[in-house]
Amino acid sequence: MKNLLFLSLFILTHFTIFAQISDSECAIGKIEAMQKRLQNAKLQGNQAADNNIDVSYYKLDLSIAYTTQSVKGEVTINAKSKIAELSQVTIDLQNALTTDSVKIGNSKMPYLHQSNQILINLDKKYAENQLVSLVIYYHGTPGSSGFNSFVFGTHNSQKDLAIWSLSEPYGSSDWFPCKNAVDDKADSSDVWITADKYYVSVSNGVLQKVVENQNGTKTYQWKNRYPIAQYLISIALSNYSEYKNSFKYDGVNEMPVTHFIYPESLTATNKLALDKTVFMLDLFSQKFGLYPFIKEKYGHAQFGWGGGMEHQTCTSISSFGETLIAHELTHQWFGDKITCKNWENIWLNEGFASYGECIYTEAIGGKVAYDNYIKSFMNSAKTAKGTIFVQDVNNINEIFSSSRTYRKGATVLHMLRGIVGDDVFYKILQTYISSKNAYSNATTEDFQAIAEQVYGQKLDYFFKQWIYGESYPKYKMQWSSQSQINGSYKVNLNISQTTGTNLTFFTMPIQMKIAFGLGDTTVTVFNDKASQSFEILVKDKPVNVTFDANNWILKDIETVNILANEPVFGDTFGLNVFPNPSSDEINVSYQLPKNATVRISMVDFSGKEIFKSVEEKLTQGNYSQNIKINDFPAGTYIINLNVDGQNESRKLLMVK
Template sequence: MIYDFEEEYKPFAFPDYRKKYERDRNFKQVHIFVDLYPDFKERKIVGFEKITLKAIYDDLETVELDAYEMNINHVKYDSIECKFNYDGREIVIFLPKRIKKDSNIDLEIEYSAKPKRGIFFIGPDEYYPKKPLQLWSQGEDEDTRYWLVCYDFPNERSTTEIRITIPSEFYAISNGTLVNDEYKDGKRIMHWRENFPHPIYLTSIAAGKFFVYEDEIDNIKLHYIVPEEMRNFIKRSFINTPDMIRHFSRIIRFPYPYQKYSQVVVNDFIVGGMENINATTLTEFTLHDEKAHNDYMSEGLVSHELAHQWFGDMITCRDWSHAWLNEGFATYMNAVYFEHFLGYDDFLYELYQDELNYKNEFSSDYARPIVTNIYQYPGELFDRHLYEKASRVLHMLRDELGDEKFWSFINSYLNTFTGKSIDTYDFINLLKEKTGKSMEFFFDQWIFHAGHPVLDVSYTYDNSKSILKLTFEQKQGGKEIPDVFIFKLKIAFYHGEKREVKEIRVSERKQDFNFQMDMPDAISIDPENTILKEIKFERTQRMLIHQIRYGITMEKIEGMSALSKMGGSDAIECLMEQALGENFWAVRREAIINLGKMKTEGALRALIKIKESLSGNKLVDSRVRAAISEALGNFIGSEEALKALEDIIRNETKYLAISKAYESVGKIRHEKSFEILRDGLSKDSWNETIRQGVMRGLGELRDIRGKDILIENSKLGKHVLLRSSAVLALGKIGEGNKELLPWLYKYLRDPYLQVRRAAVQAIANIGLMESIRELEDAFISEQDAHIKRSIRKTINEIIEGKREREEIRNLRQEVDELRKKIMEINEKVVK
């Protein structure tokens, strides 16, 4: 796809956003010790804190610390009561004497709080009576201030100590080593100390009835900690942790830097995982049963959070604008582990998924430089640019430098900045020093500017001179997007089965490259998909088929996507060959998905043949079977597609394939779809995977008869992921209809952020002006940065899109009716 950037490009920052800069302070935060007394019934904490600061300059008279929504009882310096001002967000402490530069300031602070953020109390209630009683923290980005009096910004590092008093049957995990564990007066007191200085947002505590599985690798103590009722799932999720530690240590040539690594699974965690220093917290959703395995694997999440122990904990961004140094590295190292664990093809396919995730955000939401200081809330920056695009940038840097220089530099980076908070300029300057390469153009275009190259490629062949000419024209444009990207690019030429790879350097807006050779049977641009880009490259069907049959993995995937747009029996035959004969699961999956996108009778027959051929073959990767379920959803009104989906629902054993089948039953909008979806409500599965598919199917069906089912499954008491799916589906069946809005308004204030997020999306889909007041009220009370941004975006889109929505809805109905008639005609012809 070639974007018209003047129309499609959307900026990240709203008009009222202003630049933010690294925070100033007049002291160094050296050490924090806190005696913590949680009250699980009242959801309250009492803290007795000793904090050591060091004056940065002479005659220091006051210090300012973060303390959100606390009751501060007293502050003491050297046993002397200190006066202080407190506004509910910041405490200004007046020291009883002037402090000299580099002198320590030891303060004692007694406080209490009922935190809204930062620390969370989880327990049984009227809707979830079996939920375990737990406490856990989540500090990123700046929420530790809700339960510790501290300097809460990543440009400061300190050691920490937590002593917590909990019920005797509980276990508490925190950072560092266990100093003491004792039982006293019917309580358990656990004391943890972290001696590696770290930003305060990486400080954590979790307490509850946990089962602790202990392991060890190379004198590193490993703890896998889960709620007691989930103990049987431990090995499936964490068994490869030792292998990850060894592989990362080997490839970056830097050993794991701490004495222990704990992973604790908690209920109702608000993100997937959090890399607290040597004590990662993870969502309960990562623990899964055998039927879910392979379709879902914990290795991606576990390797990401483990990688942070070097990239994000040992070395940390000192300002949120530079957080790609944390998240980009962790995302890339996840892919690097896949290369070791699963193979090179899986590595490339993981990077391809990173690309798709980033491009989805780029095309549907906004584009921004990876490093930008124009934002309102730090949490807004934790997006697909910061994670997936930055991962791809690191991969391109690796390609520019070569493997040996890249990993040697990463080792220098780790050795140079261990225990420090840095920014992108530190990274670039060290790269110049260690490699002799300035690479300024690289970081300017990929990190400090937005977007990516959009290439229009064409070829001509001069038979008389045997010269192939390739013309590259860069089409990208828009604010903050470079007119010209500079990058090296590999091109593969095929003559029969012989493959020749040449390298060019693209450095101009329009450029010709000449190659002396016979006319190739296939030309593949960027055969391993190294460069992050959009590309339009028109080739003959014969060339694409040759590329697919003889090419490597990413060439096959790119070729199949282009081939499916051409259609025809030869294209179908080629895609069938790949679906049935290719070894790598992702190529088979992509072949099947592209057959579905063709939406022709011939493609449908091919999919059914593939389904029948693979049916019951447990050696076939379950993700390939799930792709069949997904692809069949493209054939609106088809009786044959419906029968195939019903067969999958009856005979498939894996949750994902069944869930996708129910979703596709809704998509084809057959007259029997509603009854089939209703029957699917009886099927239990891990994380309600199957019923989630039923909810999505009802949303795709857009049949108002599904309203009561969706409302029932959106209520408190149901699994939170099921509730979110039901809420999203309500937005689809209620598009343009205000009848469902009262339900959705209620969910804007739901206790679960997944449901609130879904409610905003559902209201956006309905798209009525009358929702704006409710959205504005929700914006004021909302605590989550991503949801606040989503609310603001939704308000803007409702205002801007009011006139267009009715026209689009009518057009979609006409297209659906036309597709249905075409399918009916085709079926009659076949009969």
């Protein structure tokens, strides 16, 4: 009884909060705040990183002073040589910061810091796979690129102080020396933060120790032992209140879920929203596989930037909308455990996280809520310009396009789910997240290969058009039906489409819902032409055909016509003219209950015969004949079928 009561209250509170979710809270604050600040911004300093090294470890030992808005740092970088004789390395660090020295062991290395990079001469030539360990000492006021990568801010009506980082996509080198490349994850990291004792200092992984120093500062020592991309290393400092929970993931063991929240924000309403993090951890662990950093933690650190950022094990967040929480948590699998190999493939991060919102919405609100949520994404996706595969990664608005990267990216996953079905879809996600790409990087090709492996069929047509192509299909559908000798019915479909791009058509399986007087059935047709006809046999007389009834496809339906095939005279032979209206060619089909002599003719409305077939003697059965009509002017015509002197007729509308 206690569990039932809890479940009832749980569902009630979920639906109450869900009803209040606004579009700006659905991980969209992250996008739109960026767009307001960075109208047409071009990223500077997106330079090629040093591909001669493979970073294995970062240790950031930082002293941060709010009064001078400065950082003094000692950063250790361990890296393996990727070439036979490595004598120099290049480390990324913005010119706004001053390099004081570079050491290997106790020896200082000669270096040149210019053009936002440090060129370091090594103490010897390092063989391939040999480890080099650098310690870089630096100081200064961090610069800021992208989303404002390092900020000295305030909260509580500017009464209280806060400091935070947000390095995506290229901002890591604004505040610490690193190899600024998304495709080179360190195997582990440590972040030590020394600041005034006023601050609670938060970073990735597990807090090992807090040291109270004699000069009125505290040092927080954070340890992460999972692979991590450089832009996911983060710091957040303020007078946080801690709100703690836990995630029991196997019935016995627990992982801490800790939220670092501004005191004025720790309200009952926000606690209720944060409490749902545990439900989401359980939900997504079921859907994707166990939370990927289970030996460490998850939680949030509040910051002053509008939206959220999926820093590994500790999302930075400004507000507490449920779908924003769900979006950033989904990133721990898609973005953090598996990170896009380059920013051209950012949809593998953001499209997947946006679809996490949909999965959560479905879990708490059912199919209707899911359908409405994905419909809003589809409406936005229709406004997207360009390809999901980002063409200009030096433009932040291109990388983080809300309509294309986020919403259209999520819609692609929705469409893939429609093609393969729920069971296969979630198996694809689980296989992907546990593949060779786990704790590493991936491209669209990697995800496609796994999707095809699990599904057992090629999906090249799907990814080629939706990821590397533009726009979406605008369909026209016509249908008619005719009775058959055995009492069944044949449904005739004609599907045509336009795209508005150089992609002439989209290849897609389309679910057609055929309704009868009682009941319905759903049949899938594979549409792989710009104009295509299908015949479907059904047992009962159809009264309606619904195109893509479950809204699996990003599309417009410009017209859905029931063909004008009402009898002009007779209904003995099931005469059917398709497509109707037509502009080029028609198919005339009929059935003979017995052997007979047959002739087909076509007359205009003045009664003039403009087409006549050869008279044929045919046996019992079903027949069809294609007739070219493109030479005739637009107008209304009559198609006549003469069977042993008995006539049956249909109207035909000719269009140009």
